[in-house]
Amino acid sequence: MTEHPPAKARRGRPRQAEVARLAGVSQTTVSLVLGGNKQGIVLHPDTRARVLEAAKELGYVPDPAARRLAAARNNLLGVFSFTATFPTAVEHSYYPFLVGVEQEAAVHGYDLVLFTGSSSGGAQAGTSGALERVRLADGCLFLGRHVPADELRRLVEHGYPAVHIGRRDELEGLAWVGADYVEASAEVVRRLAELGHRRVVLVREDDDAPASTDRERGVREALDAAGLDATDAVVRAADPATDITADWLRGRLTEGVTAFVAEETDTGAAWRALLAAVEDAGLDAPADLSLALLGSPPADLAERPEPTGFDIPRAELGAAAVRALTTLLATGETESPLVACAFRPGNTAGPAPAP
Amino acid sequence: MTEHPPAKARRGRPRQAEVARLAGVSQTTVSLVLGGNKQGIVLHPDTRARVLEAAKELGYVPDPAARRLAAARNNLLGVFSFTATFPTAVEHSYYPFLVGVEQEAAVHGYDLVLFTGSSSGGAQAGTSGALERVRLADGCLFLGRHVPADELRRLVEHGYPAVHIGRRDELEGLAWVGADYVEASAEVVRRLAELGHRRVVLVREDDDAPASTDRERGVREALDAAGLDATDAVVRAADPATDITADWLRGRLTEGVTAFVAEETDTGAAWRALLAAVEDAGLDAPADLSLALLGSPPADLAERPEPTGFDIPRAELGAAAVRALTTLLATGETESPLVACAFRPGNTAGPAPAP
DNA sequence: TTGTACGCGTTATCAG
DNA sequence: CTGATAACGCGTACAA
Numbered sequence: 202m203t204e205h206p207p208a209k210a211r212r213g214r215p216r217q218a219e220v221a222r223l224a225g226v227s228q229t230t231v232s233l234v235l236g237g238n239k240q241g242i243v244l245h246p247d248t249r250a251r252v253l254e255a256a257k258e259l260g261y262v263p264d265p266a267a268r269r270l271a272a273a274r275n276n277l278l279g280v281f282s283f284t285a286t287f288p289t290a291v292e293h294s295y296y297p298f299l300v301g302v303e304q305e306a307a308v309h310g311y312d313l314v315l316f317t318g319s320s321s322g323g324a325q326a327g328t329s330g331a332l333e334r335v336r337l338a339d340g341c342l343f344l345g346r347h348v349p350a351d352e353l354r355r356l357v358e359h360g361y362p363a364v365h366i367g368r369r370d371e372l373e374g375l376a377w378v379g380a381d382y383v384e385a386s387a388e389v390v391r392r393l394a395e396l397g398h399r400r401v402v403l404v405r406e407d408d409d410a411p412a413s414t415d416r417e418r419g420v421r422e423a424l425d426a427a428g429l430d431a432t433d434a435v436v437r438a439a440d441p442a443t444d445i446t447a448d449w450l451r452g453r454l455t456e457g458v459t460a461f462v463a464e465e466t467d468t469g470a471a472w473r474a475l476l477a478a479v480e481d482a483g484l485d486a487p488a489d490l491s492l493a494l495l496g497s498p499p500a501d502l503a504e505r506p507e508p509t510g511f512d513i514p515r516a517e518l519g520a521a522a523v524r525a526l527t528t529l530l531a532t533g534e535t536e537s538p539l540v541a542c543a544f545r546p547g548n549t550a551g552p553a554p555a556p
Numbered sequence: 557m558t559e560h561p562p563a564k565a566r567r568g569r570p571r572q573a574e575v576a577r578l579a580g581v582s583q584t585t586v587s588l589v590l591g592g593n594k595q596g597i598v599l600h601p602d603t604r605a606r607v608l609e610a611a612k613e614l615g616y617v618p619d620p621a622a623r624r625l626a627a628a629r630n631n632l633l634g635v636f637s638f639t640a641t642f643p644t645a646v647e648h649s650y651y652p653f654l655v656g657v658e659q660e661a662a663v664h665g666y667d668l669v670l671f672t673g674s675s676s677g678g679a680q681a682g683t684s685g686a687l688e689r690v691r692l693a694d695g696c697l698f699l700g701r702h703v704p705a706d707e708l709r710r711l712v713e714h715g716y717p718a719v720h721i722g723r724r725d726e727l728e729g730l731a732w733v734g735a736d737y738v739e740a741s742a743e744v745v746r747r748l749a750e751l752g753h754r755r756v757v758l759v760r761e762d763d764d765a766p767a768s769t770d771r772e773r774g775v776r777e778a779l780d781a782a783g784l785d786a787t788d789a790v791v792r793a794a795d796p797a798t799d800i801t802a803d804w805l806r807g808r809l810t811e812g813v814t815a816f817v818a819e820e821t822d823t824g825a826a827w828r829a830l831l832a833a834v835e836d837a838g839l840d841a842p843a844d845l846s847l848a849l850l851g852s853p854p855a856d857l858a859e860r861p862e863p864t865g866f867d868i869p870r871a872e873l874g875a876a877a878v879r880a881l882t883t884l885l886a887t888g889e890t891e892s893p894l895v896a897c898a899f900r901p902g903n904t905a906g907p908a909p910a911p
Numbered sequence: 912t913t914g915t916a917c918g919c920g921t922t923a924t925c926a927g
Numbered sequence: 928c929t930g931a932t933a934a935c936g937c938g939t940a941c942a943a
């Protein structure tokens with residue numbers, strides 16, 4: 202009993218020392234050869250070859266934790282996501298971003314660590330300090346609304362390389378990549394104005410995430426620019442399903458509102474409520490009124506009708522985030538690019554009905 | 557220059573030793589208190605309190621890398637996927653499996669490592685020895701057709717804990733979780749038989765993956781069981797787009813075939829070709845003939861018409877795979893469960909037309 | 912009940 | 928060119 206029973210998980214996991222023994226050299230040499238020889242030390246090609254062969258023979262792979270502990274890097278990028286609900290449908294989750302993240306990570310030679318219990322509301326979610334887990338990776342991507350600001354700030358202040366997917370100005374020094382919701386929302390309203398709509402209402406949920414406020418800003422800016430009345434132009438619905446009713450809709454219509462714009466959220470509640478209200482009121486879009494969605498529709502109502510609005514370039518955002526993170530890792534430069542959203546014509550908006 | 561410039565990421569992070577000094581105890585005691593005291597060692601409540609206070613005071617958070625290094629395990633589960641094409645659409649990728657994988661991994665306290673350059677066709681894909689990378693994780697999930705058998709065998713022979721998503725009997729000792737394609741395909745054919753179809757043709761691609769052969773087996777078994785003619789019941793189309801034409805279709809119809817079944821693949825080529833041939837021939841399903849798809853349709857033609865067939869329970873498969881892997885990790889027991897597929901009525905199959 | 916000593920796997924320095 | 932040796936931060940037998 203002189204040896205602790207080794208954890209099953211490690212059985213057969215070769216270390217540098219074993220590679221060294223097999224190659225007949227020291228462990229240091231193995232580290233040198235396998236580490237790319239940053240020190241510029243000259244090694245005998247034969248030695249090098251023997252080490253490489255031994256490593257391949259044994260299937261040696263460096264332990265990421267040890268690598269990291271020794272203040273090196275492990276070619277691992279973290280992904281920590283805070284989506285409100287568990288992704289039963291892939292489209293509602295962060296996977297669309299992951300497509301771009303994964304592709305770009307591959308380009309740069311990084312593998313990905315998905316920190317669970319974040320999106321999935323698993324055991325560790327909400328636990329204070331849960332974010333610290335990401336330190337296992339060289340750097341980390343954060344995404345979703347409601348990423349805990351204080352924990353994130355701690356990481357950033359300690360110099361941990363982090364990039365947030367989604368604009369995040371409040372956190373000094375945090376790099377982020379964002380969709381240009383302001384411009385995209387403004388464009389939607391501009392189109393509506395061009396279609397003759399003079400009064401437009403934005404239905405947003407009761408949520409102060411940047412993604413929401415940006416949309417509102419874009420809407421307001423476009424209204425101003427078009428010289429339209431912005432009075433009561435924004436409605437905050439704590440519970441869209443009960444607040445946005447057929448009656449409410451009729452009320453607004455009699456006030457002269459001809460177009461309704463919903464923000465996109467995790468649940469799509471605002472858009473859903475709007476569609477339901479229109480149907481309940483026996484109205485039709487775009488004949489009787491125009492509708493637009495500031496984002497992509499939830500999967501279950503993606504078609505019939507296809508919402509006028511814009512698409513969030515999720516994969517590009519993911520890729521841009523990885524680029525930002527890798528340059529942060531390599532140069533220490535913090536960049537925060539804004540990615541444009543493409544306008545989606547759709548078929549829920551049309552010319553404003555004659556008064 | 558007596559000190560190495562510490563990595564930015566680590567600067568200023570309090571360690572257990574500092575907590576210990578502040579609390580006037582040893583580092584061990586700190587570890588004990590903060591580690592939840594698994595050993596059941598009795599500590600003086602005051603000591604405990606002092607340690608906790610000191611930890612909070614300093615904002616101590618354990619270093620995950622060190623923790624994992626000491627524990628001789630990662631709590632990392634790998635995911636290595638071999639899908640034929642890059643997932644431009646999440647639905648075509650391995651993400652639907654990942655939903656279940658992620659959820660179940662969270663339950664068991666594991667994080668996930670996504671090995672890039674596998675699904676994404678990145679730089680390292682196809683490289684010999686690329687699979688060895690997975691050793692970084694405590695265990696790994698493999699998925700997709702065409703996972704290189706020899707490399708996988710090496711890993712398994714070395715005792716590396718691996719679970720393949722998809723049946724894989726050829727590899728002695730490899731654990732896998734599979735969808736019961738045989739039974740699901742048989743059920744589809746049984747339904748067709750019940751609808752009066754006497755001659756059924758399976759269109760499969762030129763591919764000998766288990767997922768393909770299982771479907772064929774199910775089809776043949778059901779044909780036999782129903783006493784139907786299995787002559788020329790299976791067509792292998794190297795290139796469905798050019799092989800499965802309107803002319804071909806008419807030919808088979810005149811031979812008395814009334815139902816066509818396509819296997820599902822990454823590309824959905826067989827099903828796509830079948831739909832196109834029917835349209836080109838000016839025919840209609842299910843009026844003139846019946847169609848069924850052994851799997852889920854590609855996203856771009858998920859509706860209109862919804863294919864009769866079955867759904868692959870991808871999330872459940874992912875979850876089952878994680879369970880298999882964690883028990884393999886914990887007990888060394890290899891299990892290979894088969895998960896049932898749900899029949900999907902759809903609307904492309906109907907009663908066989910009268911002869 | 913608390914402290915000592917060592918190991919986990921890797922990197923990095925420095926003397927042969 | 929190579930081989931000891933010391934961190935890195937934490938867990939844990941074993942001793943006090």
